[in-house]
Amino acid sequence: MKKPRITIIGLGSVGTALLNVLTKSGYEVISVFNRSEIDPELIRNFPDTYFSKGLPNNENKLGELTFLTVSDDAIDSVATQLSERCTDLEDKSVVHCSGVHASKILSPFSKKGASIASFHPMKAITPKTSSFENTWFDVEGDGAAIRWLEDLADSLNAHVFEVEPKAKPLLHASAVVASNYLVVLAELVTKISALGGVPEDTALKAITPLMENTLRNVKELGVTEALTGPIARGDLKTVKQHVESLKNAPELLSLYKTLGIEAVKIAVRKNGETDSLEEIRKLLS
Template structure:
């Protein structure tokens, strides 16, 4: 199997290396910049190939994979449809939010189209390829294309699930909340630490074990039972101290604290917090 990848960024580099570990006999790259194309092809070793024109990549590939930014996909698809013969080839993009419908120009000229999204974040190609070994994928697209990707992921021992084009934006929103939202929450916590006079590097090294422990608890007990802390206990006095201190020393952070508190309260009410009076008082404190 020969794979042609359009886009040589972190995701394209990681997927190409992962594909070589899964038996791809050749992984070719085409990108806007020669330097990134060469770097990505070099990463996969002897099976890597650099393409300077996309028509050649299309002609010589069995699978054509788009790993360009989401906003660029329509333009790239149109160019691919004009440049080469994709009859019978598998064409898929790896965007989380866009569906395979964006590949319609390719489908209309005979390609089998899908989207394949890894529920993962990528810092670089090498570590990304390692992460892909255990990543869960979301697949969406036409039946023939989905079947090929299902078979491939099953052989690779990767878990996956199949979604529809309508479901995909919600699915991706959930992924963004967990990955990007968590990063934002950690940054918010670091601002609170800074307001308390604790330097960022020290604060982060202290918070990371707490984050890791929380993730482990969620994995072992589920979200509702893993929740700990003052809101889960209905500890009104502690929340009062929190809000008063933030209002007095870092008022610009209070709104976010209250917003996150309301989300936490909704989780606490699923199983741990049952006292109506405490719930009402906490709702009041987190809405003032």
């Protein structure tokens, strides 16, 4: 399938990353629109792309595939405003990259003949993101738009999987846990280590390789088999010592106990119910 010409509306982290990656991958990004002034250096770096502040006045500046990469809260109003300026969007697709919204939020474009879809990257993206290799995108929407996106992902050495609209907010919540809450866990690591006088930078240098190794184990072995440590072994005395050492930091102890209870559930799946796991459950409860 011939590569579509691309339009990007919204130069946040995702929009800027798409501009960089798609151009580098041989896509013709014909136009970029942004609600605020565009960095002149960015314009100089992409001399073949038309840049403009605000929204297009009509469909003439839109490529075959338009990415609406504005904030989640702005998608509805931008879709309404832009669609009202367009007359005929046949043979065009409009896509948003929100994790929580389904493609139906783009229905104003459907009324003008466009196919619509959502295309959400399961990746922590910054404006410096230079590749989507091995990134997974959840997609849903019209077949014509999804075919464009499948081909696009394939050309970027990325992957797509189709989801039902109702799965979008749940999948996004899981992505928040996987990405944002991993940062929260790193913060928890530094706070607990600090109680023992270990500096934050030292704790992170020591612990992040362990976190990375655990993520590899989760990927290769699955959640249940990846669980190691005192709860997986049923080491009641070790867990008691942890609880005792955290008694003067009630907020940290509460988090440790809450996460520990979930670890007990995994340990039971892995090794079956044991007396030691029951005692650990009681201790953490």
